[in-house]
Amino acid sequence: MKVPLVILISILIVLICAIQLASANQKGVVIIEFNYTVDSGAQDYFQSTLTYAEQNGYPVIIIMNTPGGYLENAFAIASMITNAESQISITTYIPPGDLGASAGSYIAMASDNIFMGNGSFIGPSKPYIIGGTALEEQHVVNASLAYMIALAQSHGRNVSAVATMVENNTAYSALSALQVNIINGIANSLSQVKNILGYSGYNDINFTESPVQQFESFISNSTVAGFFILIGTIAILLDIYHGSILLSVLGIISIAIGLWGSELIGAQPVGLLMIFIGMALIFLEIKLGHGLAMLSGVFLAVAGSLLMTVDIPYSSNVPYLSFGNYALIAVEATLLPIGAIYLIALRKAAMRAPAKVGPERIIGKNGVAKTDIIPGKEGVANVLSEDWTATSDETIKAGEKLVVLEYNEGKIKVKKIN
Numbered sequence: 001m002k003v004p005l006v007i008l009i010s011i012l013i014v015l016i017c018a019i020q021l022a023s024a025n026q027k028g029v030v031i032i033e034f035n036y037t038v039d040s041g042a043q044d045y046f047q048s049t050l051t052y053a054e055q056n057g058y059p060v061i062i063i064m065n066t067p068g069g070y071l072e073n074a075f076a077i078a079s080m081i082t083n084a085e086s087q088i089s090i091t092t093y094i095p096p097g098d099l100g101a102s103a104g105s106y107i108a109m110a111s112d113n114i115f116m117g118n119g120s121f122i123g124p125s126k127p128y129i130i131g132g133t134a135l136e137e138q139h140v141v142n143a144s145l146a147y148m149i150a151l152a153q154s155h156g157r158n159v160s161a162v163a164t165m166v167e168n169n170t171a172y173s174a175l176s177a178l179q180v181n182i183i184n185g186i187a188n189s190l191s192q193v194k195n196i197l198g199y200s201g202y203n204d205i206n207f208t209e210s211p212v213q214q215f216e217s218f219i220s221n222s223t224v225a226g227f228f229i230l231i232g233t234i235a236i237l238l239d240i241y242h243g244s245i246l247l248s249v250l251g252i253i254s255i256a257i258g259l260w261g262s263e264l265i266g267a268q269p270v271g272l273l274m275i276f277i278g279m280a281l282i283f284l285e286i287k288l289g290h291g292l293a294m295l296s297g298v299f300l301a302v303a304g305s306l307l308m309t310v311d312i313p314y315s316s317n318v319p320y321l322s323f324g325n326y327a328l329i330a331v332e333a334t335l336l337p338i339g340a341i342y343l344i345a346l347r348k349a350a351m352r353a354p355a356k357v358g359p360e361r362i363i364g365k366n367g368v369a370k371t372d373i374i375p376g377k378e379g380v381a382n383v384l385s386e387d388w389t390a391t392s393d394e395t396i397k398a399g400e401k402l403v404v405l406e407y408n409e410g411k412i413k414v415k416k417i418n
Contacts (some may be wrong), residue, residue: 029194029202032062036209038069038077038103039356040264047210050084058205059089068102070220070265071140078110082154084373085112093193094120094174105165106144109151114183115193116174122182124169141166146175157182182309208256216264225261226275228254228306233279267308274304279340279413362388362412366403369396373414381414388412 003060030053036042053060068074081090092108094100096117100108105125108114116122127144145166152162161180164170177183187193194200209217217250219225232254239247262272278301281293365383373379373396381390383404389411396402 004179010393023201027199027202028056028058028205029199030058030060031190031204031206033206033208034062034104035065035098035106036065036214036217038107039220040070040073041209041215041220042069043073043076043215044216045213046080049207050080050090050151052207054084054087057088059197059199060084060091061190061197061199062090062107063083063190064094064100065098066101066102066104066107067099067311068104071106072266073102074103075108078106078147080293081107081110082151085403089191089197091115091197093117093187093190094122095190096120101171105363106148106151109148109155109157109162112155113197114177115185115187115196116183117178118174118186118190121171121173122177123165123171124381125165126167126169131276137397144396169174188307219257219261220264221261222265222267222271222308223305225258226271226301226308228261229272229275230258230279230301232256233276234282237283238313262308265308271304271306271308274300274307276304278302278304289403291372326401362404363407364404366401366417367414369398369400369402369414371398372396373402378411381411381412390414392416 015376032046033041034045047122048341050060052058075114084090092100092111092115094108094114094116096116099120100116102123102125105123108122108310114122122288125144127137127140127149129140137138145163148162148166149159152159158181160183161172165172172180172182174183174186178186185196187196191262192199194202219228232251235251235254236246239245239251259272261267278297278299281297281300284293362383367381367383367388369390370380370382370387373390373392374379375393375395377391379390379392379396381388381402381404390413391403391411392402392414393417396416398412401417403417405413405415407413
């Protein structure tokens with residue numbers, strides 16, 4: 001029996017070694033699905049994915065379809081790619097009909113290789129600043145132009161053609177980009193790109209933004225961040241009259257999310273200040289009741305959401321100019337007055353409401369004896385969910401039902417209900 005056992009162990013060892021060797025020889029390519037706006041969530045997405053690729057020595061293919069976004073995040077992602085290329089090869093592929101626009105063009109230009117499909121385009125790449133002066137905008141354009149030229153030079157691309165993307169806001173189709181030596185070739189499928197690069201036998205290791213990164217992208221928007229702050233403030237104000245701790249907790253969480261989003265985009269403090277002043281005016285309306293403070297508060301809150309974007313450099317796809325943001329602003333302008341009117345109604349109802357428990361309400365109410373109540377001695381009775389010092393002309397045992405006859409100096413007189 002010993003010989004077969006030795007043979008079996010030897011076979012198992014050989015199989016394990018073969019599996020490990022096959023695993024070691026198995027090659028992979030990291031696929032970054034990038035059909036998102038360039039923002040903080042995208043930056044975190046690239047950071048985690050490129051780190052994984054570097055640690056495992058895998059080449060990377062970025063499948064790009066982005067309208068652009070924040071310039072600061074685009075530069076940060078391009079810098080990550082440049083640093084990672086010292087260890088791995090990175091390629092950007094813009095599939096047929098898709099786009100590597102604006103901020104996305106800087107990311108593409110940082111890649112070792114660029115391939116485009118028919119019907120796709122790259123650029124334009126000129127940045128601008130909402131509310132910025134001509135001097136500020138020119139400063140950003142000059143910096144972006146220098147960075148784009150540096151990326152093109154480091155990868156042997158046509159500097160003049162790339163410069164027009166920034167200076168003249170030029171965009172190139174796949175064929176035009178190939179003719180002026182901006183891209184490496186035209187490919188109409190990922191498999192074709194892999195064949196050109198020699199990755200045909202590699203396994204695809206696909207990545208997409210995680211839920212946290214997607215949420216980070218969602219709140220990297222001044223209108224959305226402002227909306228969270230407004231909703232959170234209203235929830236806390238409502239809790240003053242509803243007395244539900246849940247609303248206060250949700251309100252605090254909502255405000256914290258809004259402030260997080262404001263920090264991600266580097267929002268202007270004056271915008272946040274206007275939002276909070278607006279909410280203070282809406283709260284003041286609860287006391288005043290004439291409507292002027294409410295209208296002023298709504299105007300300041302909405303204007304504050306827009307002002308948070310001032311002086312932030314973009315490259316196309318300005319978040320607050322999208323249809324969704326206009327719709328969100330309309331929702332804010334509708335909900336805030338409704339919320340204020342509701343708060344005013346709650347306040348008036350609270351002022352009209354009688355005292356919860358008092359002498360004028362307790363007479364004639366039924367209750368129960370908490371202790372024995374004996375003639376000549378005081379006992380305790382529970383009426384309207386409160387304990388009272390009680391007297392009676394008859395003996396009432398603990399637990400027996402009673403009715404209040406009169407109230408005098410904090411004490412009640414009761415009789416038993418048969």
